[in-house]
Amino acid sequence: MKLPLVVMLCHGPIWILHLYLIDARSEPAFSSISTPVSSPAVTPIPQISASMAAFSPGTQVGSKNQQMDSNKKLLIALVVASTALGAVLLSLLCLWVYHRKKSHKSHKKDAAKSDAMKGLSLAPFMGKYNASKMTCNKGSVSLMDYKLLETATSNFRESNILGEGGFGCVYKARMDDNFYAAVKKLDGGSPDAIREFETEVELLSKIQHPNIITLLGYSIHGETRLLVYELMQNGSLETQLHGPSHGSTLTWHMRMKIALDAARGLEYLHEHCNRPVIHRDLKSSNILLDSSFNAKLSDFGLAVTDGTQNNKNIKLSGTLGYVAPEYLLDGKLTDKSDVYALELYFWNFYWEENQ
Template sequence: MNLHVLFLPIVLFSAFLYAAPEPAMPSISASLHGPQRESIFQFSAEAEAESPGMSETPIVHHQNLNKRILIALIVCSTLLGGIFLFLSYVWINRHKYLKRSSRKSQENMEAANGVSINTVNVKFNYSRMADKKSSVAIFDFQLLEAATDSFSKNNIVGESGSRLVYRACFDEHFQAAVKKGDSDADREFENEVNWLSKIRHQNIVKLLGYCIHGESRFLVYEMMGNGSLETQLHGPNHGSSLNWHLRLRIAVDVARALEYLHEHCNPPVVHRDIKSSNVLLDSNFNAKLSDFGLAITSGMQDKNIKMSGTLGYVPPEYISHGKLTDKSDVYAFGVVLLELLTGRKSIEKMLSDQYQSLVTWAMPQLTDRSKLPSILDPEIRDTMDLKHLYQVAAVAVLCVQPEPSYRPLITDVLHSLIPLVPVELGGSLRLTESVFAENSN
């Protein structure tokens, strides 16, 4: 508060006292007549003669002075009361504003960190969300319902675990993928919001926002036009859209995402659920890693961690001892690389009650150069340089080694594969236009 505001009542009070006119008082001498007046003059003259240094004593009218003081006090009290009320009003309004701002900041922070997700849904504002790259939006359920045509079966574009993924058309310029789950997977839901709200990488799918509606949980991602790698390899097309170089580029994209998680995140992150269904492909077949519901900090071996993962991609040490490291992701990456090479699923059903893993089936043939070409996916057989094929097979063999210490770091895997991918697809291999066009057909 400025000092002149505090001193204002005092100044007014002083001015009032000194500026007030003296009331007109009748002269004593004028009220006396005749002999009385003369005797008084005579007495005064004698008094002056006897005491020449004595001055006249002023007459103080206490009743009028008290009235002026009372009026001044009333005025000052009124001013002080008005100032107090004004300052109280300003303080109350400022307190309300700060409280609202603090609540909004807290909600944004919780959405960004995924620590405690509120159930309050607000209308989606795409332009506002796009300006805040580090945060995610909270979608209104009615908006998701309208965009998916009440979650119509016709809008189902895939399945992630037990959760369905829907295409959501918000307008003619904006589409997204909506993954629907329930409250039974609350921990995975919050974990995914937590990680994906902080992670930004070209090969990791972007989380646009989330919605909580009753027992349902919804995650909204950027739309990936070509679905999952699993759908491309094992769906109706049986890998016909993926030539040799595109498959290698997909492997490089996934390796880049894992290198970011293992080497550049602080603390390092283990995805824990690498598989072909969690590798999403955009309209140009660029690959992005998705589904971080099981992701944890690298090196965690807490007994309370639920054993999770997908059969066929889980490394032996995780099954036997529950040990999780970045080498667990490397093993799963090796299985995905085998899928790209062979076109086969990670687990194949042999008899009514028997299954065989891709690793078990492929390992004896991967190390035999004479047999290697015969196990390739027919869609890519005889379309690559055999030296490149042997190199990719060697990388796959190292990644799926039973002993974690024998597996390479994902950075070494990435540097081994980049030279095999054409420059036009983000690698370092230089091809003539004719050769590149031939391999693209």
Template sequence: MNLSHVLLLSIWIFFSFCLFSPVILSRPDSTVSSISVPGLSLEGKKPISFSQFSAQMEAQSPGMPVVVVQHQDLNKRILIALIVASSLLGGILLFLLFFCLCRQKKLKKPNLETKENIDAVNTTSNRSSDRFSSLRMAGRKGSIAVIEYQFLEAATNNFQESNILGECGQGRLYRGSFDETFLAAIKRLDGGGQDVDREFENELKLLSKVQHPNIINLLGYSIHGRTKLLVYEMMQNGSLENQLHGHSGGSVLTWPLRLKIAVDIARGLEYLHEHCSPPVIHRDLKSSNILLDSSFNAKLSDFGLAVFSGTTQNKPVKLSGTLSYVAPEYLLDGKLTDKSDVYSFGVILLELLMGRKAAEKVSPSQCQSIVTWAMPQLTDRAKLPKIVDPAIKDQMDLKHLYQVAAVAVLCVQPEPSYRPLITDVLHSLIPLLPVEHGGSLRIA
């Protein structure tokens, strides 16, 4: 029975009670409709009052009882019945009104877990099959799924060490196997704290809005107590850092592949700097945050420290990131602009050219940056071929080497105003990249 039926039933009960209550309440008392007294005739007489009539009755028939109809008692009972019925109906109506208000409030009250999510986030079903479908669809449509912690725990075999892909900022990155064909990378942030919470919310907020072929795709997330997890698409070839400085020593990365990776990074940065509103500064661009898929397409990842450029104007920004990639003006004065990302890109470009790490130890207590080591030799055409990574030394045209080296020199200039925009960098590199790798160079 719905609410309208209850209201109609209540009103019907009220009016029925009002109509029949006088009859019911008056039944115990006999009502005298006419009085016949022997010897008494009222014909031809004037109307007499009740007291006169009573006196006559006593005079003519001493000792005979007089029957009196108490109409006032009947009126009182009717009035009481009406008051009781009105009160009853009023109570029913107040109860129904209170019930309706509570129901509407309950329906409008937002779910707390959904409120914590970024606008436009898609939730998943409780069943494992539905959760998996939502996760797979997230990769296709660019949506973000809310995933149960137990589902991720099972995918990583309770976060076993054998599934660790690497360290990442405030946590670890795990391999998640959801079935035989679908894999994902799961970043686990433990311990809570302001830094962890801020980075988690920052990355979730930014990646829920950003969609680009050269920016990592966020599939879903989960919150379990103080543990927060982010689920990304799987990048089969790991990070650029591992490919350059891992066991292979960069031998897998040919010169065309390295140049393609540089162009991919530049395209991702151009999207952040030129096509996002407001523009985004990555702030933690480094080779370990450049991930490679099965075809060595490069994607920017780890946006926990990213900021919008409008929030950094005319005020110093707290230093964050890896020192060997940090621009001098940001390191010394806290000035952060899009040119700070260009400096970090220049360091990565030097890594691709030289095959050396961004910072290497020269003594137990001292490290030397690749910029300090390479700068005196980058502008010397006689020395430049000698410092190129031996793995690619014979794979590149010297003319192209000089051009790429010139771009790298401009990117790592100490003065930000001397550095080019990332768009100019991209336009300088695309003509050097073969067409089959996404460039414009046609090789005969």
């Protein structure tokens, strides 16, 4: 709506009132004072004076009628002006509410898109390799084609191995010219392997946090199951500490930052997930480092939800040396079991640095 049109609409009732007032003022009013009619003779004629006297009351009545008509016109003008002004204001109010709702919806939509991409370093290859998607409470996990992942890892060549786990190896995969991923290959169809695979897919499909590994997709081919993660360029904390460099690249400041990142990841699992998650297997090989040495928790195959309420149904699992005493001896599992493992490891961290 252009500005001059809005101004005319807002001031239209005032112009109508103004025109009515001018019209009312321009009405000729009869004077209630009658002038005696005189003849050429010096003495006035009694009959004419009488008739003029009789005419004067009629003139006053006519003047009153004209005044009443003028008041009616003024009243009508006020009613019309008020109605028109109210209609214009109501229209402007409705237009304002409409635009406000529209902008609010647009803002929510943009916020949702921003939240969906927050903390993720995904590349456009996802649409290329997707076969379908398994939707969860937050986000979704892509079901990828096994042949494409086999090609991306050069048929799971030994030179592409990044690390080894309890049920298989992790391979570096070239998904695109400028994008690499890590593919964990779980061989065999043992109940434990299948259970850990399903647990990891279920949990990581619902979690998005800067200090927790991002699951990009998964694949099932016969008894072989694959998990596809974002690539962590600096490997695991264990590799940095006990590999060829023996921790020489990790300054004291970097070590403290890694400890803080791991603690933030644990805080999110324990305090901010819809159902609290207990990792149960915190150790240096499950703390991964990206290109900037930001730490992320990984390997959620042994993780459980609501562990404090279902202790009787939870099988004792974990890595000896990092399992909390109350969990090892009495089977009492709480979020403090994760805190114990993290504190124990970083005390060793501190001790190694100060030798």
